[in-house]
Amino acid sequence: MTIGFMNRRQLLGGLAAGAGLTLLGSANRPALAAGKELVWATWDSNGHPEYVAPFEAKTGAKVKLSYLSSEDAQFAALKTGSASDWDIVNPSLNGAWRYIKGGVLKPLDLSKLPGTAAMYDIFKATDKVKDEKGTTYAIPYLWGLNPIVYRADKYDAEPTYSTLFDPKYKGQLAMRDYALESIAIAALHLGIPREKAFTLSTAELAECKKVLVAQKPLLRTYWQTIGDLTNLFATGEVTAAFSWRVPYDALKDKMKVAMAKPKAGIMGWCDCFGIPASLADDKLELAYKFGDYLLGAEYAAAIAEIGNYATSSSVVRDKLSKEKQEAIFIDNLDVMKTFMWPVAPPNYSEWLKLWNEVKAA
Template sequence: MRRHRGYINLGLGACVAVASAAMATDAPSVHVYNWYDYIGPTTLHDFKRDSGIEPVYDTFDSAEVLEGKLLTSRSGYDVVVASNYSLPTLIQAGALAPLPRDRLPGWKNLDDGLLGKLADNDPGNRYAVPYLWGTNGIGYNIDKVRAALGDNAPVDSWDLVFKEENLARLGECGVAMLDSPSEMLPVALHYLGLPPNSTDAEDYRKAEALLLKLRPHIAYFNSSKFISDLSNGNICVAVGWSGAMLEAKTNAEQAGNGVKIAYSLPKEGAPVWFDTLVLLKDAPHPAQGLAFIDYLLRPEVIAPVTEHLSYPNGNRAATALLNAATRDNLAVYPPASAMATLFTLEPLPKATERVRTRVWSKVKNGQ
């Protein structure tokens, strides 16, 4: 899953310096590959200080880039941040090394409930450690949605965006959705009472019919533009990632523009995703890779990452270290009742992926 953020992490400049230093010395090093702007501003510096290991840090901006690098050649990386959606493909390809838990003392800090959901993509939790996670739901402009649909607007339900009479009214103030068939079509299937990871072509025809009916009321499909548009009041509803909606909310508050944003996790259930830490099978520095993973399992290390990025972590012991505003924010840490409704996404057979791609093309083009 792509996690867009609208500003540059100042820590990335330090990362380049750290990487250069590692190349210029014989110090032990660990090579890390992570999403762009997806770590705390001092995490890498602190790891070097505390361990004596130089982190050589590179970034990517799409899961396709990551999978292409890992599946076609020796990447030279030790630790990679991979989405749960990519795990089955990487495991089947033999790209990942099983994690020896006796080398990861911090494993005991992980949340058992989250590990259970992650096991859908990593059976037995053999290969992946939860890093950050989140949900896909609805971000909305409180005042504009109320003006369009009244005080009883179904903001806690997918009915808000999948019932045509609602979307027609909201379309007047602007609705955006992720440009991602692997994330949007499962939600449409789930709304129709069908398996979100269906391999039945007939199910996708039903999802196509639903979305084509709604298409005239959707302003655009884009996986980054909605953040600024929501915070600026240019649109009133977006379907996207929890952390992105919290970013839009924060941006609006800092701008003082009067735009009030909220995030809703629909009561019918929604996708939950994990970005995980994995050790590559051909890692050139496996011991240092395990040391880096275990460092991020320390509560005092991962808590500031959550504070910085507004995405929850999988570390149960870190929760008490968070600010109350983060810890008690149900958009960041959903209650147990909501967690029980969440589902993970899975890679599909190539034939189904082709069906899904064709459906999405039709939906985006409106025909």
């Protein structure tokens, strides 16, 4: 493991150096953060220890990783105050409005986030992270697509969303425990156009509930962490799931896995950096430094080469191979326009109620 990490570090160091940065230079480590700790609430695919090691080395701070189970649980924890130890949070781009309206995020001082200058225009120009007065509360930092991951040796044809509702595969299927995407997938399965998948009427929601309740006995699980789902693929318990790309990358050299991109609509996602409204003032400077780190070359290089994800910044794009650019969808930036970007609707409380009823059925 140590040798592998050193090889990756050398590779990432070359990429970061190409962007004018040093990966692990601790000789000039500033003293301001010595002994301090930041707790980052994020997904397990976004926050690996090696992804944050350069920041820790440069600042002397410790980044404690607190992995999320769902976006809804993150918002609820912030709203109720039960996550008072979180210093940095991870709202989605299309769900940021809930956090802003809920008053759980601090407004951001963009002058303390110089890395925003290198962001792709689609993320730099978005109003989804602003309130009605134009104040910014979150910064997009990471994006990609969510495919259907499947065992290519178990399926004669590339799965569609309807495959996830097919009794033929009972016990082999998995869905994410997340109301927004799962209900939208049910809508697409029913033939509701992608343009309406996140703006469902009460009647359409009722139809989605019917098929989701019928689907439940077919599922091996509703997965919450991508590590758990990857293990289920590895043990053969799951052969197809609405997923992140992590199981594919982890298992492609060990078994015949593939990623399906349904024609009904590919789900895009974008994660944001945010600071809880409750964060103490003495941690603000360090929190801003970490937010800017997520937009910088070191994090971008690490998560591209190890995690196969792209950040919202162009800072290392030209340093990556053409193959890597293609793998993380930045070879042709027009792809961003083709995704379905999940949007939590104004009646999202109805969606949450429906989802809880499905799981309790």
